[in-house]
Amino acid sequence: MSTEDLIEKTIGRFGKYQTWILILITIGRYPTEFQLNNVVFIIPAVEYQCLDDGVFNATNYCPCENPKYDQSTIVSSVTSEWDLICDRTAYASFAQSVIQIGILAGSLFFGHISDRFGRKPAVLMSLLFEAVFVAISAVVPQFWMFLFCRFLIGTAVGGTMLCCYVLLIELSGKSFRAYLTGLHEISFITGYIILAVIAYYVRDWRKLQLVTSVPWLAVIVYYWLIPESPRWLLTMGRKKEAISILIYIAKKNNRSIDDIEVIVSREEEASKQKDQKPVSYLDLFKTPNIRIYTVIAALVWMFCSHTFFGVNQYIGRLQGNIYLNVILSAATLAPGLILVIIGTRFLKRKTSIIISFTVAAMSLLIFIFVPSNIETLMLLFAIIGLTGAYTSFVQLYLFTSELFPTVIRNSAMGFSSMFARFGGFVAPFVVNIGVEWISILIFSSIAFVAALLCYFLPETKDIVLLNSIEQTEVNKHKIIQ
Known part of the structure; x- marks a missing residue:
């Protein structure tokens, strides 16, 4: 197999x-x-005065039939509109978590769409559906309709999180993937900050949903702006289309187009993918190496998600201005992107991820022994733990995309993301155990286990992205390196 990367050689x-x-x-x-x-x-915990007879305007009193909500910070929310208080608080919790169920379904659905029908349609569908479903959620009259919209929103979220990343990875050369891992997260960090600014001025939840969705219906024009992945086209035996796209991009990048057809023919012959059959999630378990990678990757994603969302529960309990707190939360994650780029650029993939998990685990262990009256120090180690889990999560996207061949790359990431949702589901229950040191010890132990599991995966730094399952099964990388 050639060590030259098709993309890097043809379009840069x-x-x-x-x-x-x-x-x-x-x-x-x-x-x-x-x-x-x-x-x-949109679904915050709310303060209210109970105006029921005989209650004497008690604050947050239950049960309460006539609450008067505090509108000094948020004028209208899902919580206040449908009175999700007292014995209805479970509905508020479900409204928060149902999006995770949608992400699980969307990861599987769009992962399959992407591998079966192409990266471009999966990206376009998920981006457009996201804006559409959010806009619809802003005008529904019933709570159950809102819940259904939240699920649909989650499916689109699952699609964009996976498919957009894979398309970018497959359009980049192998020497740039370390930088792309951090650059891809710019939308998360900046979006986190922008949301707080918008929410400060738009304090009605319905208007907030509309403002953060309707303008993005314009992504429909992406149909004419975003290309299909040449790597995917080659795996499907669509050589002419791949060559056409590579020539177009090469011209845009001011690169020579003279040898593109020869290079593509050589790559096609090496990958032997002319007669590639449609794939499914079953292909993740049919061959020995892929099967091992699938099981370990799924567990690592689940443990990483569990740690990240669990620790985030503590960070989210900061007192003070809600808008400023959101901005500060985003700011604490920003330095992690620089660490990710440094780690993926200068360290091996496994080494970098194992270090991130270990930092998360160790900081949480130290957190347990910090006296509760030293709040600043507790916050410091909690943030270090959160950053370790976050950087692990970011790097897992790159590591997983390199582990699996093009033909099942999205399916593998969708399957792993599904397990990440399970980890996110369980995290709040661990947080609410009631004994803080037990909760933190569980998160720390899980991070250590994730680091250990990564050891049993092959190193992928600087490899050319493999296209076929056959290449993955016979390549020189061993299970343990």
Whole structure:
């Protein structure tokens, strides 16, 4: 197998055209980032005075039939509109978590769409559906309709999180993937901050949903702006289309187009993918190496998600201005992107991820022994733990995309993301055990286990992305390196 990367050799590792696609996807993903972080604004815990007879305007009194909500911070929310208080607080919790169920379904659905029908249709569908579903959620009259919309929003979130990343990875050369891992997260960090600014001025939840969705219906024009992945086209035996797209991008990047057809023919012959059959999630378990990678990757994603969302529960309990707190939460994650780029650029993949998990685990262990009256120090180690889990999560996207061949790459990431949702589901229950040191010890132990599991996966730094299952099974990388 050639060590030369088809993309890097023909269109450059990451030229002007790929930068343009990154900008488009960063902008198009904002509704997804808003929905991942807007729970604090649209389904918040609320303060109210109970105006029932004989209650004497008691604050947060239950049961209460006539609450008067505090509107000094948020004028209208899902919580206040449908009175999700007292014995209805479970509905508020479900409204928060149902999006995770949608992400699980969307990861599987769009992962299959992407591998079966192409990266481009999966990206376009998920971006457009995200804006549409959020806009619909802003006008529904019934709570159950809102819940259904939240599920649909989650399916689109799952699609954009996976499919946009894979398209960018497959359009970039192998030497640029370390940088792309951090650049891809710009939308999450900036979206987190932008949301707080928008929410400060738009304090009605319905208007907030409309403002953060309707403008993005314009992503429909991406149909004419975003290309199909040449790597995927080759795996499907669509050589002419792959050559046409590579020539177009090469011209945009001011690169020579003279040898593109020869290079593609050589790559096609090496990968032997002319007669590639449609794939499914069953292909993740049919061959020995892929099967081992699938099981370990799924567990690592689940443990990483469990740790990240669990620790985030503690960070989310900061006192003070809600809008400022959201901005500060985003700011604490920003340095992690620099660490990710440094780690993926100068360290091996496994080494970098194992270090991130270990930092998370160790900081949480130290957190247990910090006296509760030293709040600043507790917050410091909690943030270090959160950053360790976050950087692990970011790097897992790159590591997993390199582990699996093009033909099942999205399916593998969708399957792993499904397990990540399970980890996120369980995290709140661990947080609410009631004994803080037990909760933190569980999160720390899980992070240690994730680090250990990563050891049993092959190193992938600087490899050429494999296209076929056969290549993955016979390549020189061993299970343990």
